[in-house]
Amino acid sequence: MRLEIPEHKILVHQLELPILWGDMDALGHVNNTVYFRYMEQARVSWIQAISGSVGGEGEGPVIANAFFNFYRPVVFPGTVTIKLYVADPGRTSIDTFVTVERSDEPGAPHAAGGATLVWVNHGTGRPTPLPEAFRALKAPTPALPGGEVPPALPSR
Numbered sequence: 001m002r003l004e005i006p007e008h009k010i011l012v013h014q015l016e017l018p019i020l021w022g023d024m025d026a027l028g029h030v031n032n033t034v035y036f037r038y039m040e041q042a043r044v045s046w047i048q049a050i051s052g053s054v055g056g057e058g059e060g061p062v063i064a065n066a067f068f069n070f071y072r073p074v075v076f077p078g079t080v081t082i083k084l085y086v087a088d089p090g091r092t093s094i095d096t097f098v099t100v101e102r103s104d105e106p107g108a109p110h111a112a113g114g115a116t117l118v119w120v121n122h123g124t125g126r127p128t129p130l131p132e133a134f135r136a137l138k139a140p141t142p143a144l145p146g147g148e149v150p151p152a153l154p155s156r
Contacts, residue, residue, distance in 0.1 A: 003067045005097045005112055009085035010137060013046035016103055019078045029073035035111050036066065039098045042082040043115065050133050059128050061117040064093065068113035079103040080110075086137050092127035093118045094134050 017038060025031040047054050047061060054060055074080060085097040097114040101107065121128045129135075 003069065003114065005085070005099075005114060006087050006095075009087040009097055011083060012086050012137065013042060013049065013084040015042045015045055015082045015084070016079050017041065017082060019074060019076050019080060021076050024076055027073075029075050032068065032070065035068050035070070035100060035113065038080060038082050038100055039066070039068075039084075039096075039113055039115065042084040042098055043096055043117070046084050051131055058123050059119060059121045062120045064116040064118045066113065066115040068111055070111045072108075072110045074100065074102060074110045081106065086134075089130060089135050089137055091129055091135075094130060094137070 019030060023030045023034045043061075044054055079102070081101050081103045083099045083101075085099075086094055087097065088095045093116055095114060095116050098112065099109040100111040100113075101109045118127050119130045119134075120126065
């Protein structure tokens with residue numbers, strides 16, 4: 001299964017991380033689980049930058065789902081650039097997406113993935129409204145097909 005990143009996303013954060021020797025697996029490339037750590041670190045540093053903490057006053061983000069598409073292997077040594085995007089903030093959740101590219105190959109993603117965050121009250125375990133700073137992150141939604149104004153009918 002291949003999940004796609006929407007066109008109507010907005011870039012909200014960028015992070016560079018070193019590729020560590022220990023990130024590689026027996027096949028000589030960065031292990032797929034490490035990409036999820038890259039995504040996590042970008043998400044956590046963004047949330048901390050936008051709200052001052054990762055979760056405050058008994059509430060914070062919980063992952064509802066996560067995925068990755070792998071295009072080309074990343075290998076040691078080097079640095080990766082993680083670009084974090086958001087789309088479709090709802091009342092209690094927001095979709096986040098990342099691209100992973102080598103810093104020495106800008107614009108050529110090696111992988112792309114995403115995760116849906118649900119803001120949760122840690123005491124009750126129930127969803128709670130997203131903080132306003134997250135709900136305000138709206139990108140223009142693409143027009144639906146057929147949304148154009150039809151041409152005027154010829155007059156008689």
